[in-house]
Amino acid sequence: MIIKSDILILGSGVAGLTTAIKLAKALPDKKIIVATKDRKEESNTKYAQGGVAVVWNKLDSFESHIADTMRAGDYENNKEVVRMVVENAPDRLQELIDWGAAFDKNKDSKYDLGKEGGHSANRILHHKDITGYEIQMTLLNQAENLPNIELLSHHFAIDLITQHHTEAKQTTFGDPSITCFGAYIMDEQTLAIDTYVANITILATGGAGQVYASTTNPVITTGDGIAMAYRAKATVRDMQYVQFHPTxxxxxxxxxxxxxxxxxxxxxxxxxxxxxxxxxxxxxxxxxxxxxxxxxxxxxxxxxxxxxxxxxxxxxxxxxxxxxxxxxxxxxxxxxxxxxxxxxxxxxxxxMHYLMGGVVIDKKGHTSIENLYANGEVSRSGLHGANRLASNSLLEALVFAHEIAADIISHQNKLDKDLPKVPEWNAEGTTDPDEMILISHNRKTVQYIMTDLVAIVRSNERLERALDHLDYIYRDTEKLYKRVTLSPQIVELRNLNACAYLIVKQSLKMKENKGGFYSLDLLD
Ligand SMILES: Cc1cc2nc3c(=O)[nH]c(=O)nc-3n(C[C@H](O)[C@H](O)[C@H](O)COP(=O)(O)OP(=O)(O)OC[C@H]3O[C@@H](n4cnc5c(N)ncnc54)[C@H](O)[C@@H]3O)c2cc1C
Incomplete structure (x- = not known):
């Protein structure tokens, strides 16, 4: 089946929902589909505890938040992006409060600003220790009351649609002529794969914590968006920068x-x-x-x-x-x-807690692929540099949602363009997997390879060893992928392996230890 929308958003965490709400309010006659692979509230966002960093009173300053972000990022950040995010934070937080998010106040009815590692001032707005849940529910409540948003839970995006599908065109990484026309999405109840065509597609699929055996990220966090964008030949960078939460x-x-x-x-x-x-x-x-x-x-x-x-x-x-x-x-x-x-x-x-790397975006959220934006943990905006400052990621998604929506609104004519004919998903020649153990075994193997060989402290020898192991899993998984009827499990395995490969490959290119990358071979 072919399903058409003006804007297709993949993911219903803070990045996807905030972008959807802003677009739906500004463009009431445009159809926005938000497809999300689990229950609509399941996301990393829901589990965020600490809060959102924002300069909220005169005891603090933008310059201080910028300096702390740069220092945490080991000065690998893009300072212009850091400034943009920090300076826009108060407006974006006020908007979230206006939408209904309740942040804790003190006895004087002022916001109770918390402090976290790497921050030189109290600047964290929070809702007890369940800030993410409060934000997720506020956003869902807003989105569900907007008639032009269709929220599809248990809809799993498998691949982005580009000229690779429409013209069988071969492309190279970062080629600016690559254009996105939507995504193939599996209805997890029926396992049917439908063709969702859209003038604009926004990746908001979150991070890749499940690449590691030990992670704070829920099981859905399998780097799907990064892997899909990489397969579509988008530019993906800084995957070597992995943040491990200390506690x-x-x-x-x-x-x-x-x-x-x-x-x-x-x-x-x-x-x-x-x-x-x-x-x-x-x-x-x-x-x-x-x-x-x-x-x-x-x-x-x-x-x-x-x-x-x-x-x-x-x-x-x-x-x-x-x-x-x-x-x-x-x-x-x-x-x-x-x-x-x-x-x-x-x-x-x-x-493992947070991935600094991802799909490269500019200040307006554009990826290297035409008509494809990315927001949130799936993206690499330059805000975090080599290591994210605590409580800056919910903020990043809120600010970029605003920038992406503004960019789409100011180029509305793109939403009226005709789209090429897109072939439907071809599942011919595949059979149901009779040995799910092959898939779950490979998933666990990837996680242990990464935990044992590519964690907080790395070395060239460990990275080379990991690459050899991942290569074997890659070949085995591709054989399975061609043979079996698609399931979320096999797609997630393929995506996890792709993200693991990118983390290792990009680690091997490092010449210096920085932030979330540390190798014994690069000690001074
Ligand atoms: C335990 C924990 C505590 C944290 N605490 C904080 C904090 O205090 N402050 C802070 O700033 N950050 C915190 N973070 C980080 C922050 O929560 C995330 O970086 C942020 O929520 C990411 O938002 P997102 O919208 O990009 O992704 P997510 O919230 O992870 O949402 C991704 C969405 O994409 C969907 N999806 C994924 N793949 C597919 C697919 N193939 N098809 C369709 N849908 C798909 C998922 O189902 C989900 O709805 C914390 C993270 C964790 C895990």
Missing amino acids: SLYEPGKSPAFLISEAVRGFGAYLRNDKGERFMLPVDERAELASRDIVSRAIDNELNRTGADCVYLDCTHLDQEAFVKHFPNIVDKCQSIGVDVSKDMIPVRPA
Whole structure:
């Protein structure tokens, strides 16, 4: 079946929904489809705890937020983009508040601004420790009340449609003549693959945390958008920059890992090793509040040095009443595994958390492919550089949603152009997989290759070894992909493998250690 819309948005997290809402309000006679592969509320956005960074009062300044973002990013950021995001933050947050998002206030009815690692001021707007849930629900409520948005849950995008499909044209990476005409999307209930043609397509499919065995990201985070864009020959960069969150709750065998928000350290918690020592003190003048790459590496070092499985977050000296009020979700979770935060230390270790790299976009959200935009964690805008500053990613999606919508609105004539004839998906010659174990085994293998060989500390030897292993998985997966009827599982495996390959390949090109990339072969 061919389904036509003016604008097709893939993904229903903060990036996809905010862009959809802005476009739907400004262009009420245009049809916007938001296709999302799970339940409509399932996303990384929903799990965000800490909040959104914004300069909100005179005690803070844009220059300070810019400086902190650049420092965290190891000065690999695009300063113009950093300035644009930071300076637009107050307006975008006010808009979100006007749409109904409730951020916590203090006794004086002023916003209670939290502090997180790498920030030199209190500037985090939050809703207890479930800020992402509050934002996700606010946006869904807005989107569902706009008649020109059609929200399709359990609709899994498989591939972008370009001239590769319409003219069987061969293209090279970054070729500016490549144009996107929509996407092939699987209805997960019927497994039918339909052809969704659109004048504009927006990728908002999030990150790729599931490339690693240990991650804070939910199981849907399989780098689909990055892999689809890469297959369509879009420019993808900075995949070597992977952010490991220093403090995921240590629960052996549990995936995804539960996050103990950075805001807990911002609130005054200490990191201690198994001897009770505050090992961050000699590492960085900011101690526990150094940026994530520094804290994660210090923990990794501590674990390797002591042979322990985890380090500890000590909250026992903090005002317990205030702590419970700020972090009810974290306190409950700890309680559920027998950790009483007022008396016990919380066992933690780093886990993959955020991907700085992705589909390259400019300040208006354009990718290298005509009529294809990207927003949110799937994109690489230049804001984060080599390492994202805490609470800057929800913000990035809010600001870029505004820029993308403004760009589409000012080029509305593109929405009226005729589209070429697009062939429907051809599933001939494939059969149902009788051995799903082959797919799930390969998925786990990719995750362990990456966790063991391509994590916080890398080396050329480990990267080369990982590449060999991934190459085998690639060949095996391609054989399966050609043979079996498509399922979300095989598509996700293919996408995970593509993202893993890009992380390794782009790591091997590095000449210097920066932010979320660190190799033993490049020590000074
Ligand atoms: C535990 C946790 C805590 C965090 N805390 C914070 C924080 O405090 N502050 C902050 O700024 N950031 C935080 N982050 C990061 C932040 O949540 C994400 O970077 C951000 O939400 C990404 O938004 P997004 O819209 O780009 O992607 P997501 O919110 O992940 O949404 C992606 C959407 O795309 C859909 N999708 C994916 N693939 C396909 C496909 N093939 N077809 C159709 N749909 C698809 C998904 O189902 C989902 O709806 C946190 C992340 C985690 C995991």
